[in-house]
Amino acid sequence: MIMIDLELIKQVRSGNEEAFARLLKHYTPYVYRTAFAFLHEEHESEDVAQEIFLKVYRSIRELQDISAFNAWLKRIITNSCLDRLRKQRPTPVPDSQLNQIVEQNPSKWDQHIEMQEAINQLIPEYREALILREWQGYDYQEIATLLSIPLGTVKSRIHGARVQLRKILSE
Amino acid sequence: MNCSECKAHISEFLDGELSELSSTIVRKHLLSCSDCQRLADEFSSLSFEIEQAMDSIQVPVDLEERILTSIRLEHNTASKQVWLTGLTLILLGIPILALFYSFFLGSLRLVYKTSSVLIHTWLTLITIAVPPMLGLGITLVVTLVAALGVYSLRALLKGFQVNEVLL
Numbered sequence: 001m002i003m004i005d006l007e008l009i010k011q012v013r014s015g016n017e018e019a020f021a022r023l024l025k026h027y028t029p030y031v032y033r034t035a036f037a038f039l040h041e042e043h044e045s046e047d048v049a050q051e052i053f054l055k056v057y058r059s060i061r062e063l064q065d066i067s068a069f070n071a072w073l074k075r076i077i078t079n080s081c082l083d084r085l086r087k088q089r090p091t092p093v094p095d096s097q098l099n100q101i102v103e104q105n106p107s108k109w110d111q112h113i114e115m116q117e118a119i120n121q122l123i124p125e126y127r128e129a130l131i132l133r134e135w136q137g138y139d140y141q142e143i144a145t146l147l148s149i150p151l152g153t154v155k156s157r158i159h160g161a162r163v164q165l166r167k168i169l170s171e
Numbered sequence: 172m173n174c175s176e177c178k179a180h181i182s183e184f185l186d187g188e189l190s191e192l193s194s195t196i197v198r199k200h201l202l203s204c205s206d207c208q209r210l211a212d213e214f215s216s217l218s219f220e221i222e223q224a225m226d227s228i229q230v231p232v233d234l235e236e237r238i239l240t241s242i243r244l245e246h247n248t249a250s251k252q253v254w255l256t257g258l259t260l261i262l263l264g265i266p267i268l269a270l271f272y273s274f275f276l277g278s279l280r281l282v283y284k285t286s287s288v289l290i291h292t293w294l295t296l297i298t299i300a301v302p303p304m305l306g307l308g309i310t311l312v313v314t315l316v317a318a319l320g321v322y323s324l325r326a327l328l329k330g331f332q333v334n335e336v337l338l
Contacts, residue, residue: 021239028235033228046231050238057242115224133186134221140188159182162214 009066024053031077037131038081039088040120052080074136078146085128118168126161133158172200177207185214 004026011019031052035045055076063072119127132138132146140158144151177200183189184197201208268275297306 020242021235024235024239028238029230032230032234033225036228037225042231046234046237049234050241053238054242054245057246115220116228119221119224130221134218135225140183140186155183155188158186159179162182162217165217166213 004069006066006069009060009069013061013063013066020057023056027073028053034077034131034135035081035084037119037135038085038128044084044088048080048084052077055080078132078136078138082128082146085124115169118165121168122161122164126157126164129154129157130161130165172196174200174204174207177201177204178210181207181211181214185211185218 004023008019008022012023028049032045032049035048035052036042039045039048056073063069119130122130128147129143132143133140138146140151140154143154143158147154149157177197180189180193180197184194189197201211293310297309300306301309
């Protein structure tokens with residue numbers, strides 16, 4: 001995520017609509033792509049993207065340190081996506097069963113599968129940990145806090161996700 | 172370090188999550204083991220490919236415009252609500268004020284009289300009990316403490332709002 005001009009954020013905070021439109025233009029691709037990576041559903045991703053920008057619009061004046069805007073926005077994006085995922089997924093799968101599930105459901109897609117599709121085939125627990133690490137750039141401790149899981153679980157989920165992804169792509 | 176130990180820690184190594192010592196041990200093993208080195212290379216290229224795949228997700232062309240429209244709508248609705256709430260309060264307030272105006276007037280008079288007496292007493296005490304400069308100093312300190320109290324309360328309430336948004 002590329003940092004936007006701080007002056008523009010100041011203008012948005014002062015209620016400048018044109019500045020907000022420019023901010024929206026700058027961040028929409030990142031916000032939508034992150035939502036799509038988590039949710040893999042076009043309509044849901046658009047809905048979450050809209051919800052995220054509405055939160056930004058309503059609360060940007062409350063942001064104390066504007067240089068922390070990117071981290072603040074990233075947190076809003078992540079929390080909104082994870083909240084939506086939790087609503088979609090009523091019962092999380094225990095970590096001890098994650099490997100078994102993949103083994104029990106062998107995939108049928110062809111050799112030239114796209115990375116996007118391969119990521120989508122990962123178990124949700126693996127997928128969200130991998131996206132948080134690879135796309136959003138959070139470190140393991142931050143991921144543990146965001147997902148409310150132990151650090152050891154983060155390590156095993158990220159490693160498991162990479163092993164699974166490699167396996168899927170090689171099939 | 173053997174291969175299975177190395178492979179178990181390879182993700183942490185690539186993500187910079189291992190300690191200095193553990194990283195050195197993994198690095199040494201990778202230099203001597205082509206199998207583990209291949210896995211490390213594959214994981215590294217996965218990271219690059221994931222980023223490329225994410226960047227290639229097509230963003231709907233009119234999404235920005237739709238988001239902007241919905242935010243404008245929400246803004247207009249919120250403004251209308253503020254006006255309506257204000258109007259309702261005024262309409263409700265007028266009869267209440269008419270009914271209890273003598274009570275409100277009495278309360279205002281009481282507040283005015285109490286503050287006048289307090290200020291007068293304070294000034295008299297300060298002038299009699301302490302030298303003028305010290306009295307001025309004490310008055311300034313008391314005013315500053317009161318202002319700081321109001322500011323802290325405001326900052327505290329602002330802080331709560333930010334947390335609410337982030338959650």
